[in-house]
Amino acid sequence: MIEYRSKRRSDDSVEVRLFFPTNETWTGKETWPERHLDHLSVHLHGVLILEAGFGPGIAPEPFFALRIDDTRPGDRLKIHWRTNQGQSGVLEIILP
Amino acid sequence: MSPISPPRRRFLRLLAWCSGWTLLPRLARPDDDRLRQSLKELTGGVEPAFHPGVGLRMPSRAVSRLAVPVRVNCRLRHVDMIALLVRDHPDPLAARFNLSPRTRPYIRTHLRILKDSEVIAVVRADGRYFRQSAKISVSEGCS
Numbered sequence: 001m002i003e004y005r006s007k008r009r010s011d012d013s014v015e016v017r018l019f020f021p022t023n024e025t026w027t028g029k030e031t032w033p034e035r036h037l038d039h040l041s042v043h044l045h046g047v048l049i050l051e052a053g054f055g056p057g058i059a060p061e062p063f064f065a066l067r068i069d070d071t072r073p074g075d076r077l078k079i080h081w082r083t084n085q086g087q088s089g090v091l092e093i094i095l096p
Numbered sequence: 097m098s099p100i101s102p103p104r105r106r107f108l109r110l111l112a113w114c115s116g117w118t119l120l121p122r123l124a125r126p127d128d129d130r131l132r133q134s135l136k137e138l139t140g141g142v143e144p145a146f147h148p149g150v151g152l153r154m155p156s157r158a159v160s161r162l163a164v165p166v167r168v169n170c171r172l173r174h175v176d177m178i179a180l181l182v183r184d185h186p187d188p189l190a191a192r193f194n195l196s197p198r199t200r201p202y203i204r205t206h207l208r209i210l211k212d213s214e215v216i217a218v219v220r221a222d223g224r225y226f227r228q229s230a231k232i233s234v235s236e237g238c239s
Contacts, residue, residue, distance in 0.1 A: 007143075010227050013200060015206075025174060032186060033208075042199075044198065046197070047198075048200050049134055049195075049196040049199050050193060050194065050195055050196065050197065050199050051193070051194045052191060052193045053191070053192045054190065054192075055185070055187040055188075055189050055190050055191070056185075056186075056187055056208070057149075057182050057185045057187060057188070057189075057190030057191070057203070057207055057209070058190055058206075058207060058208065059162055059163040059164075059205075059206035059207060060162055060163075061162075061163065061206075061212055062205070062206065063163070063165075063204070063205060063206045064202035064203070064204065065202075065203070065205075066199060066200070066202065066203060066204075067199070067200040067202045068198055068199055068200070069198050069199075069200060070130050070142065070198055071198075082132050
């Protein structure tokens with residue numbers, strides 16, 4: 001489950017924020033995690049606009065913000081994500 | 097050409113000896129080897145140059161070690177890759193973003209940093225690599 005927020009800025013770009021909450025409790029004493037977000041891709045109308053790869057240094061509850069140019073209200077953004085243990089998901093956002 | 101005077105020569109020798117003692121242990125750290133290896137894999141062996149156009153913003157003291165906010169905002173043109181590395185991590189490459197021309201060279205994310213370290217942002221613009229770095233302390237405050 002991804003939480004997201006998208007906002008059209010005054011310069012007509014759109015800022016998209018993604019947050020991947022987990023229901024786990026973190027003490028901060030953990031060493032390196034077995035499970036972490038591994039891959040993220042963002043498609044706008046089927047065209048890849050951002051691809052990201054992560055190591056164990058990413059936060060256990062990852063957060064990202066990106067800004068996209070040349071979009072119109074109603075454009076569809078598709079986000080695919082995958083962890084290093086094979087869990088995956090898709091989110092579709094309609095841009096403001 | 098006048099020869100170097102003995103006191104000056106002695107001073108230069110002492111300076112070289114002192115700097116060697118202070119720098120050598122740092123260069124030999126295994127963490128630096130891992131960082132160097134990750135940078136080499138990332139850039140194909142090209143040494144990224146420091147550039148003020150690579151804006152790296154993060155707190156100097158972290159509130160939480162598990163979610164240190166990092167923002168990279170570049171003023172360079174044709175940026176197609178942004179990577180974040182943490183010096184003392186077992187796997188220093190924490191995140192790598194490949195951008196298309198429609199995506200602005202602006203990324204915000206949260207990193208897990210468990211001890212005082214240095215975050216390095218590497219950016220590829222027009223096929224050239226640039227970097228910027230910032231130190232962070234996580235040894236104070238809450239975990």
